[in-house]
Amino acid sequence: MHKAGDVRVEERDDPKIVDPTDAIVRLTATCICGSDLWPYRGIEPADGTLMGHEYVGVVEEVGDAVTTVKPGDFVVGSFVISDNTCEICRAGFQSKCVHAEFVHGGIGTQGEKARIPLADGTLVATPGQPDPELVPALLAASDVLGTGWFAAVAAEAGPGKTVAVVGDGAVGLMAVLAARRLGAEKIIAMSRYPERQELARYYGATDIVEERGDAGVERVKELTGGLGAHSVIEAVGTQESFMQAVGATRGGGHLGYVGDNHDVSIPGIQLFFAGIHALGGPAPVRRFLPDLTLPLDQAAEGCKAMDERRATKVLLTV
Amino acid sequence: MHKAGDVRVEERDDPKIVDPTDAIVRLTATCICGSDLWPYRGIEPADGTLMGHEYVGVVEEVGDAVTTVKPGDFVVGSFVISDNTCEICRAGFQSKCVHAEFVHGGIGTQGEKARIPLADGTLVATPGQPDPELVPALLAASDVLGTGWFAAVAAEAGPGKTVAVVGDGAVGLMAVLAARRLGAEKIIAMSRYPERQELARYYGATDIVEERGDAGVERVKELTGGLGAHSVIEAVGTQESFMQAVGATRGGGHLGYVGDNHDVSIPGIQLFFAGIHALGGPAPVRRFLPDLTLPLDQAAEGCKAMDERRATKVLLTV
Known part of the structure; x- marks a missing residue:
């Protein structure tokens, strides 16, 4: 988003691992959030802002220090980067992590790939690859359900x-x-x-x-x-x-x-x-992600539900 | 308080039992509270407002339905009338009781006597008569300590x-x-x-x-x-x-x-x-009163403390 009301899809270099705690994720799906309208309407600043913070995808590459997700894993991310180890995270408030950074802004998931810092503390891998019809439910877990x-x-x-x-x-x-x-x-x-x-x-x-x-x-x-x-x-x-x-x-x-x-x-x-x-405040989605994403069988209902509420939310399949 | 800045001490008829849940309390001590300054400064309305809501005293008379305090009891009151039986009170929020009424305004304890409605739910009797030097500590329990x-x-x-x-x-x-x-x-x-x-x-x-x-x-x-x-x-x-x-x-x-x-x-x-x-919000003092007033021996420390902070609070002995 170059400025209020000015959204462009542009070619950018592929993101690369910078820190050993990074993961590169190929996005499977991402959403436009109601909160994206704040910069769109000029209430928040926008100046080449990378949009998108609700996301699921497949890990392509991880830094040396990443231990809980690996290339090929299907992951659900939270919209605030968190280490999930600091005192604030351990108290369940990952959106106020001492290393908190909003995915919206400098990262952005409305693209083909994104570099996700602190991958262990931010991403949660699903057990196996989800059926395509589960993807919207998993995406919902990333923000609106969380x-x-x-x-x-x-x-x-x-x-x-x-x-x-x-x-x-x-x-x-x-x-x-x-x-x-x-x-x-x-x-x-x-x-x-x-x-x-x-x-x-x-x-x-x-x-x-x-x-x-x-x-x-x-x-x-x-x-x-x-x-x-x-x-x-x-x-x-x-x-x-x-x-x-x-x-x-x-x-x-x-x-x-x-x-x-x-x-x-x-x-x-x-x-x-x-x-x-x-x-x-901004939800500490990471606290709830393991519970929201692991019982995939239970997610079916949520998925059907997501399907029925397409009108209330715009889903972008990448 | 007739209007902002206009406080008068006037003769009034003695209060009488109106409802069977009332008690008439002869005040032993009462305070001027920082919040009394709101009407005094004209930020809250005042129009013959009866002032005073932090109080201790001796019960003179009770209505037929009152069971937990009796004439002669030394009582500590809370600054919001509460029945202490409704669902909100039982949850510990007596200041939001369905029968809540502020003592400040239509009741007022900056006087010789006051009619306290819902006496069972508002007043707590001390075990026996407190030593005079404990009175300030008990008065503190009524508002500032509570x-x-x-x-x-x-x-x-x-x-x-x-x-x-x-x-x-x-x-x-x-x-x-x-x-x-x-x-x-x-x-x-x-x-x-x-x-x-x-x-x-x-x-x-x-x-x-x-x-x-x-x-x-x-x-x-x-x-x-x-x-x-x-x-x-x-x-x-x-x-x-x-x-x-x-x-x-x-x-x-x-x-x-x-x-x-x-x-x-x-x-x-x-x-x-x-x-x-x-x-x-306004503290549900009634929730804490039994714990704050019953162990009278523990109150000694609070009493001494009250003594030392006279400069921060004005005590009126009636």
């Missing part, structure tokens, strides 16, 4: 809990799926689009709320005995959606926010009097 | 953790004490005043950081291997202190914020990329 899963974990979705999900895009729908898998009792999807509502129900939503803002908050309260949800997931990133999520969380409840909230300004006093737990 | 304790718990202070405390007022100092009692390994008090630093060390601080803002964040990072503190407590409530607290928290760490932050506006993107847990 992010939705983190949001559900951050919101402490689990047995006996009511979970409200603000946002019916790819991440919001994956958060619904994650909340269901984590055992949530009631899952309220906030969506006004029939086709998204249908997908949300497919992934496990038990209730749909069409209202937004204060009216949406009131509906969530009506569905939760006046208290608000135990767990709320924010997967949009606008001022309205963020404050809607804060308002829908019961006192002492948990908000997991993963919407990339560039334009949000949170009134301190509103957050203060809400009295809620909040955890968010 | 709030500091909540902040330390919200920030997940505990063994092996480094805790940074932003704010050297009464609540910040009590948070230092709480962090020490909860077993924190290293406690960094952020203070530039020698007498407060001395108090902070008395309560258990192991390190002092005099710098504020970005420079303060850098110093905390230097003291924590570049990572930031595991646990950060915000006990001021200004824009600078809040963002300093966010910045001082390591990725995946925990921020407990109890500073009454009327004027704070949190840039969403800064909170997002911090990748931290945050929990705050």
Whole structure:
């Protein structure tokens, strides 16, 4: 992306191993993410930025220090480079690794090949080569499923809990799926689009709320005995959606926010009097990748699901 | 408080039992809280507002439904009325009780007597009558100690953790004490005043950081291997202190914020990329009161401490 609105496909030299911890990956598939729209719209700077950070592919070459992936391995990558050994990574926050670097920017996976630094800490190999129809599910694990899963974990979705999900895009729908898998009792999807509502129900939503803002908050309260949800997931990133999520969380409840909230300004006093737990940010996808990618048989459902939501996400097969 | 800056001591009728869950308390001592300055400065409305919400006293009369306190009991109250039985209270968030009502405003304890609704859920009786020198410690439990304790718990202070405390007022100092009692390994008090630093060390601080803002964040990072503190407590409530607290928290760490932050506006993107847990708001003091007030022998230390920090807090003996 040369500048806002100016995206070009250009010939570049093949990437080469630079550090012994690098891997060169031939990309099988990659995505355009909603967050790519920030630089596209000029809200984030773009100046020859290499785009793309959701990716799966086959390892072509590894540096001498790489031990967990080897040439020929099919790998799923996370969108933040991490060593997976530092104190922050060991605590499960690989997106804040002391060696963190966003794949978007100087690396970029919207191309034929990419050099992935800290390959052991960033990539996870699948057991064997996946069937082609599993590729979209594995790609989803790289960002949208990993992010939705983190949001559900951050919101402490689990047995006996009511979970409200603000946002019916790819991440919001994956958060619904994650909340269901984590055992949530009631899952309220906030969506006004029939086709998204249908997908949300497919992934496990038990209730749909069409209202937004204060009216949406009131509906969530009506569905939760006046208290608000135990767990709320924010997967949009606008001022309205963020404050809607804060308002829908019961006192002492948990908000997991993963919407990339560039334009949000949170009134301190509103957050203060809400009295809620909040955890968010770029998801430490690497924490969840081993669990999300290894049970390939379980991925079939996710794959079918991905298939059905093509409209919510653009998949690029390289 | 008739209006901003206009505080009067006036004769009023004695309060009477209205609901069967009420208690009439003759106040022994009450405090002026830093948060009283909000209406005093005109930032919150005041229109004949009854002031005072930190209080201890002796029960004079109870309604028919009150079972846990009786006339003659010495009681410590929390600054939010709570039933202590609803789902929110049972989860430990009594300040968000479905029957929550702030004592400040329509009740007020800066007087000779007060009617305390939901007495069973709001008041905790001490075992026997405390020695007069223990009264300040018990009064501290009612707000500043309870709030500091909540902040330390919200920030997940505990063994092996480094805790940074932003704010050297009464609540910040009590948070230092709480962090020490909860077993924190290293406690960094952020203070530039020698007498407060001395108090902070008395309560258990192991390190002092005099710098504020970005420079303060850098110093905390230097003291924590570049990572930031595991646990950060915000006990001021200004824009600078809040963002300093966010910045001082390591990725995946925990921020407990109890500073009454009327004027704070949190840039969403800064909170997002911090990748931290945050929990705050008016402290559910009632959750902690039984533990804070029952071991009266342990309160002696707190009492002595209260004595030494008179300059940081105004105590009113009724």
